[in-house]
Amino acid sequence: xxxxxxxxxxxxxxxxxxxxxxxxxxxxxxxxxxxxxxxxxxxxxxxxxxxxxxxxxxxxxxxxxxxxxxxxxxxxxxxxxxxxxxxxxxxxxxxxxxxxxxxxxxxxxxxxxxxxxxxxxxxxxxxxxxxxxxxxxxxxxxxxxxxxxxxxxxxxxxxxxxxxxxxxxxxxxxxxxxxxxxxxxxxxxxxxxxxxxxxxxxxxxxxxxxxxxxxxxxxxxxxxxxxxxxxxxxxx
Amino acid sequence: xxxxxxxxxxxxxxxxxxxxxxxxxxxxxxxxxxxxxxxxxxxxxxxxxxxxxxxxxxxxxxxxxxxxxxxxxxxxxxxxxxxxxxxxxxxxxxxxxxxxxxxxxxxxxxxxxxxxxxxxxxxxxxxxxxxxxxxxxxxxxxxxxxxxxxxxxxxxxxxxxxxxxxxxxxxxxxxxxxxxxxxxxxxxxxxxxxxxxxxxxxxxxxxxxxxxxxxxxxxxxxxxxxxxxxxxxxxxxxxxxxxxxxxxxxxxxxxxxxxxxxxxxxxxxxxxxxxxxxxxxxxxxxxxxxxxxxxxxxxxxxxxxxxxxxxxxxxxxxxxxxxxxxxxxxxxxxxxxxxxxxxxxxxxxxxxxxxxxxxxxxxxxxxxxxxxxxxxxxxxxxxxxxxxxxxxxxxxxxxxxxxxxxxxxxxxxxxxxxxxxxxxxxxxxxxxxxxxxxxxxxxxxxxxxxxxxxxxxxxxxxxxxxxxxxxxxxxxxxxxxxxxxxxxxxxxxxxxxxxxxxxxxxxxxxxxxxxxxxxxxxxxxxxxxxxxxxxxxxxxxxxxxxxxxxxxxxxxxxxxxxxxxxxxxxxxxxxxxxxxxxxxxxxxxxxxxxxxxxxxxxxxxxxxxxxxxxxxxxxxxxxxxxxxxxxxxxxxxxxxxxxxxxxxxxxxxxxxxxxxxxxxxxxxxxxxxxxxxxxxxxxxxxxxxxxxxxxxxxxxxxxxxxxxxxxxxxxxxxxxxxxxxxxxxxxxxxxxxxxxxxxxxxxxxxxxxxxxxxxxxxx
Numbered sequence: 001x002x003x004x005x006x007x008x009x010x011x012x013x014x015x016x017x018x019x020x021x022x023x024x025x026x027x028x029x030x031x032x033x034x035x036x037x038x039x040x041x042x043x044x045x046x047x048x049x050x051x052x053x054x055x056x057x058x059x060x061x062x063x064x065x066x067x068x069x070x071x072x073x074x075x076x077x078x079x080x081x082x083x084x085x086x087x088x089x090x091x092x093x094x095x096x097x098x099x100x101x102x103x104x105x106x107x108x109x110x111x112x113x114x115x116x117x118x119x120x121x122x123x124x125x126x127x128x129x130x131x132x133x134x135x136x137x138x139x140x141x142x143x144x145x146x147x148x149x150x151x152x153x154x155x156x157x158x159x160x161x162x163x164x165x166x167x168x169x170x171x172x173x174x175x176x177x178x179x180x181x182x183x184x185x186x187x188x189x190x191x192x193x194x195x196x197x198x199x200x201x202x203x204x205x206x207x208x209x210x211x212x213x214x215x216x217x218x219x220x221x222x223x224x225x226x227x228x229x230x231x232x233x234x235x236x
Numbered sequence: 237x238x239x240x241x242x243x244x245x246x247x248x249x250x251x252x253x254x255x256x257x258x259x260x261x262x263x264x265x266x267x268x269x270x271x272x273x274x275x276x277x278x279x280x281x282x283x284x285x286x287x288x289x290x291x292x293x294x295x296x297x298x299x300x301x302x303x304x305x306x307x308x309x310x311x312x313x314x315x316x317x318x319x320x321x322x323x324x325x326x327x328x329x330x331x332x333x334x335x336x337x338x339x340x341x342x343x344x345x346x347x348x349x350x351x352x353x354x355x356x357x358x359x360x361x362x363x364x365x366x367x368x369x370x371x372x373x374x375x376x377x378x379x380x381x382x383x384x385x386x387x388x389x390x391x392x393x394x395x396x397x398x399x400x401x402x403x404x405x406x407x408x409x410x411x412x413x414x415x416x417x418x419x420x421x422x423x424x425x426x427x428x429x430x431x432x433x434x435x436x437x438x439x440x441x442x443x444x445x446x447x448x449x450x451x452x453x454x455x456x457x458x459x460x461x462x463x464x465x466x467x468x469x470x471x472x473x474x475x476x477x478x479x480x481x482x483x484x485x486x487x488x489x490x491x492x493x494x495x496x497x498x499x500x501x502x503x504x505x506x507x508x509x510x511x512x513x514x515x516x517x518x519x520x521x522x523x524x525x526x527x528x529x530x531x532x533x534x535x536x537x538x539x540x541x542x543x544x545x546x547x548x549x550x551x552x553x554x555x556x557x558x559x560x561x562x563x564x565x566x567x568x569x570x571x572x573x574x575x576x577x578x579x580x581x582x583x584x585x586x587x588x589x590x591x592x593x594x595x596x597x598x599x600x601x602x603x604x605x606x607x608x609x610x611x612x613x614x615x616x617x618x619x620x621x622x623x624x625x626x627x628x629x630x631x632x633x634x635x636x637x638x639x640x641x642x643x644x645x646x647x648x649x650x651x652x653x654x655x656x657x658x659x660x661x662x663x664x665x666x667x668x669x670x671x672x673x674x675x676x677x678x679x680x681x682x683x684x685x686x687x688x689x690x691x692x693x694x695x696x697x698x699x700x701x702x703x704x705x706x707x708x709x710x711x712x713x714x715x716x717x718x719x720x721x722x723x724x725x726x727x728x729x730x731x732x733x734x735x736x737x738x739x740x741x742x743x744x745x746x747x748x749x750x751x752x753x754x755x756x757x758x759x760x761x762x763x764x765x766x767x768x769x770x771x772x773x774x775x776x777x778x779x780x781x782x783x784x785x786x787x788x789x790x791x792x793x794x795x796x797x798x799x800x801x802x803x804x805x806x807x808x809x810x811x812x813x814x815x816x817x818x819x820x821x822x823x824x825x826x827x828x829x830x831x832x833x834x835x836x837x838x839x840x841x842x843x844x845x846x847x848x849x850x851x852x853x854x855x856x857x858x859x860x861x862x863x864x865x866x867x868x869x870x871x872x873x874x875x876x877x878x879x880x881x882x883x884x885x886x887x888x889x890x891x892x893x894x895x896x897x898x899x900x901x902x903x904x905x906x907x908x909x910x911x912x913x914x915x916x917x918x919x920x921x922x923x924x925x926x927x928x929x930x931x932x933x934x935x936x937x938x939x940x941x942x943x944x945x946x947x948x949x950x951x952x953x954x955x956x957x958x959x960x961x962x963x964x965x966x967x968x969x970x971x972x973x974x975x976x977x978x979x980x981x982x983x984x985x986x987x988x989x990x991x992x993x994x995x996x997x998x999x
Binding site: 009010011012013015016019048049051052053054107108109110111147149151204206207210212213214 | 390393394397398399400486487488489491492495579580666667668669670671672673674675676677678690804805
């Protein structure tokens with residue numbers, strides 16, 4: 001199982017993502033100018049400021065050679081995870097519905113958050129299924145503790161799109177009550193595409209993989225889920 | 237003959253306008269072989285002979301500081317100092333100020349302050365791993381202070397967050413003397429493999445001089461002399477006319493520049509590397525040449541420009557951000573350019589190293605100016621200070637902000653302190669910073685007294701930045717000793733031993749005898765404390781002329797200290813952790829309300845002098861507490877600082893989410909003796925002993941919690957007094973003995989509500 005982590009010149013969390021993915025599989029960086037994804041089984045588009053985010057977060061990154069390959073990879077059914085700026089890039093690339101707007105407080109905000117897992121039958125949350133959760137939380141309402149840090153994280157989609165993604169079960173993570181500091185509609189913290197192979201979230205699972213650093217390992221569940229989905233597909 | 241020498245030469249009046257004195261101008265003429273300098277040369281001399289670049293009023297004092305020690309790998313004089321942190325790694329670190337730019341335009345001033353200090357770190361070949369900031373503004377009731385705070389915090393966040401370096405700690409104080417002259421000091425740390433540090437000395441005549449990074453524009457022209465080396469006038473509150481001297485930062489450009497610089501060094505392509513900061517190319521080229529004992533030829537026609545018609549002197553003094561200068565062997569120039577292309581940063585060979593010891597500026601090969609490197613960089617006259625202790629107080633009493641007195645109920649005093657802008661939670665500020673990127677942050681803001689950053693070998697670095705300017709104003713020597721000891725105490729609380737120190741000396745106009753006295757006494761204290769701690773000074777910065785129309789700032793020697801602990805898993809915490817743990821005070825108890833936060837809230841004038849500190853006793857207590865934390869024996873450790881024992885208790889409760897039941901023994905301590913107040917008639921009655929016991933401040937004591945056996949064991953090393961037990965969700969403090977009775981009871985919710993006061997500034 002091999003993760004490929006994109007690296008733009010303004011990426012900030014790519015080494016953290018590499019480190020987190022490396023805890024559950026092989027992991028390698030993919031330079032933004034490379035079209036070759038190096039035989040990766042799954043792609044992580046990491047956090048940071050890709051090309052400085054000057055025009056609009058992620059707006060330029062979607063045109064990079066590596067992203068062109070990632071778009072193709074996604075269309076072929078490959079697993080793609082976008083974290084923070086990566087989520088913004090995937091929305092700009094139209095791989096995910098909606099957009100990320102400025103936080104309602106108009107400030108960069110960094111906080112350890114609680115996230116409700118809406119469903120555990122996805123390629124990105126299957127390791128969060130009841131019985132697998134480390135603290136044996138209630139079967140109905142699993143919660144992950146994962147930090148978020150961003151200035152542009154307010155999930156927005158028009159009413160029609162919102163109804164469609166809710167109807168199709170595309171909302172995977174919501175901010176737990178009282179945790180939605182950025183003003184995201186429907187408390188949406190993470191969504192997937194209709195096909196279920198592309199997932200984006202504003203919080204940073206790669207920063208919750210070590211109890212010593214950050215006080216939570218819940219983020220590992222996302223990477224473990226991806227490995228589990230890849231392995232299941234290989235067996236099928 | 238140089239080109240501009242045919243035309244009118246600048247006069248001594250022009251030299252005065254550029255900040256040189258008449259005598260300095262005459263000396264420049266002498267250094268130039270008896271001829272008057274042309275405009276380009278005069279501009280370059282005026283910058284390198286400015287206070288900011290030449291340290292002409294501070295250098296003699298700085299020479300008295302300890303700079304050597306077993307851990308020091310690189311001392312003062314390079315872009316950043318460095319200490320050995322074990323595991324084959326060194327930590328480079330330094331603090332710098334961007335005070336005057338931030339007073340003029342807080343967002344860009346603070347942002348470029350971060351950019352500048354990060355360049356200092358990667359200029360020595362270290363990858364930046366953390367930023368801390370130390371900020372001072374006028375009282376928080378002032379709209380201008382809130383504007384400056386908001387802008388500075390946003391600017392620091394904008395730059396640090398965007399470049400992927402965590403902001404892991406810092407401090408901010410609000411005091412009236414900073415109203416017209418705020419302070420923005422930023423400290424950065426970086427890691428490098430031992431033996432991979434690079435120095436800035438140019439060498440090898442014939443080697444190429446390559447400028448890379450952003451192109452050069454007209455921004456920041458004269459910043460070092462106009463902004464950094466003169467007082468801000470009253471009109472500078474708006475300061476529109478000085479806004480063009482403030483640089484504009486681009487963190488994306490710096491991110492690429494950083495990665496490019498580090499990869500160039502990794503590949504061994506550079507002979508020397510230097511960042512461009514104040515005084516731009518002039519200063520960088522001059523310093524590289526001076527350190528290497530060589531000369532340089534620079535052709536300004538080869539410098540990539542943002543604006544086509546820049547004058548040669550503008551190219552030489554521009555402070556455009558995100559640029560680096562390096563020396564490259566001719567055979568490697570092509571490889572350097574290829575890496576610049578990979579990272580999409582500009583690069584151009586703009587000159588070469590020469591043997592002559594002259595700095596020559598050319599335009600398309602035509603000589604424009606020529607100066608001896610030694611004269612330009614090293615032979616600026618150094619001045620002796622004329623220190624004299626002022627006969628009368630310099631600073632007016634702080635404005636009373638609470639309708640309370642020393643005799644008010646302790647409960648009200650504690651709530652007033654907890655919600656005061658100097659002591660309340662900094663959450664509203666640090667939430668605007670990314671403190672976790674790079675996955676090293678074991679202890680971030682408000683989790684422990686110092687930030688703790690994990691290293692690959694399971695050890696960790698600890699870092700703290702601190703200075704209480706009001707205490708330094710009351711007693712420059714003792715106040716500075718206290719600031720250094722406070723940093724070391726913070727390190728002890730997480731279990732770290734100090735390795736080295738950096739400092740940013742923020743003072744007012746050194747030409748005034750009372751400021752000279754503050755500087756002299758403060759530097760004496762800095763040296764004594766660092767020697768006692770064996771934490772030598774490895775680098776730093778001096779910021780003078782911090783003085784506005786309403787007078788001087790409080791003398792503010794900001795101290796940054798880096799330490800190491802062998803096991804990151806045992807890093808200490810501030811917060812109480814286990815119900816039932818014993819709570820104890822450890823270390824010397826010599827607390828006083830003199831220049832305390834409570835005295836400030838009540839509008840008390842500054843005392844003339846602070847109680848003497850027994851440095852050795854304090855260091856011994858720090859060693860004992862540090863060792864207990866490192867051994868994993870204690871549940872929490874917090875140093876007793878501003879607000880005294882009561883505030884420390886409240887902070888431990890809030891940080892751990894647990895209450896405490898405390899009984900203070902009767903006559904817990906006699907307040908430390910104080911020099912007589914300047915005007916006895918104006919003083920209230922002596923504060924009640926209980927008030928002094930709860931809120932008095934001094935160096936050397938810690939509030940620790942742990943199992944009874946651990947507290948007892950600590951007592952074998954240092955004086956320990958058990959005062960209570962962790963538990964429940966209230967903080968209650970009782971006075972023991974004959975006066976027994978509840979002194980105060982506050983629920984955690986009440987404490988938390990008061991502590992959150994700063995959030996209102998951002999609502």
